[in-house]
Amino acid sequence: MDHSVLYKVKGGLIVSCQALEHEPLHSSYIMGRMAYAAKLGGAVGIRANTVEDIREIKKTVDLPIIGIIKQQYGDCNVYITPTIKEVDALVECGVDIIAIDATKRERPDGKTLDESFKEIREKYPDQLFMADCSTYEEGIHAAEIGFDLIGTTMHGYTDYTQGATLPNFDLIGSLVRDCGKPVIAEGGIWCPEDLRKAIDTGALTAVVGTAITRPMDITKRYVEALQ
Template sequence: MTHILEVLRGRLIVSCQPVDHGPMDRPGIVAAMAEAAVAGGAAGLRIEGFDNLAAVRARVSVPIIGILKRDLTDSPVRITPLHEDVAGLIARGADIVALDATARPRPVPFADLVAAVRGAGRLAMADCATLAEAKAAQALGVEILGSTLSGYTEETLSADPLPDLALLRAMRALGGFVMAEGRYNSPDLAAAALAAGADAVTVGSALTRLEHATGWFAAALARGRA
């Protein structure tokens, strides 16, 4: 499975995650998004949910990062928090399983989830918010370190619309495969991520959340009318 990292190196991964409960939040539409992203040059995909993953896997051959989001009552961890989430994603064809790697209260120890992913012969990705979390994930043998949650946890909460390039540079110094993710919403920012040391870049909202991207343009025009 480590050859997948070479397939993704220097390339774009598209996160096909429509707005929850929005008009595009259907497996068939997500699969069409995924096919369109691959046709446009994406080397890999990030897909949320069992049904979406199964639909996408049937229609593309590129590597897929699978995640399962849950809203738990006793933990702020949302991304693939349970053993059954890991098993379900693998059963539906995920090549890589992304896990929340933050140092927050969680229902299952992060190390146990990493062991389950790697024990099944898949690659593990750590969705981190801080360098300390990246270091801890690397010590467990996680193959991909992502900046995914920087700016989205209580410790790192930020209104800065720009991505955390400083975290990428610090993660690069650790060695291993570094994934830039989180607020990379323009081609220039994606290129800046590679320059900062990322091995690959994941882009989501700018490409697959039409409501968000439309809102950016609508807001700019509204400011122009003011």
């Protein structure tokens, strides 16, 4: 297992370059250019969705990549790398870290997180895995079952954390103190001051997405200030 990637991202900014099918910038080419711009701006890593986007990003960017595949299965609420099928695809395209929904919710194949991750870890013992969690308890549990990195990605995005104030620095700090694994701060980081505070709270690194790479949402925030 290559832990050198952790040193490469320590104390820096990871930029999430994603655009879903219904969004204006949906294009692997555009995400590739977005990632290149992030690199030129000083980012130490990229978080990206889909094999197509990751392959395009790799053409011009040599930074560590956190890979995910957002895949909806029926009415299942777990959609971030939800089954081993998505993990297989990400391993094949060679991402440094694979992020998986690590909430307590049932997987689309009916498996629990424990059952699913046990199978994944046995198949890929040398791959780094990040747990996308929504609560302190989920983060602690993900660390216990063998995830390498613990993220706060899903905080505010599960039905039992909706309405949470983001970023939740208390959650980040508690996980840093107690989980025994490197913590990646993610979710609701909207300004440089938030990023600085997340790192000062003890996070290994932090992921910023919408505030940098989603111009439609950025524009909406400015427009709302006028209303």
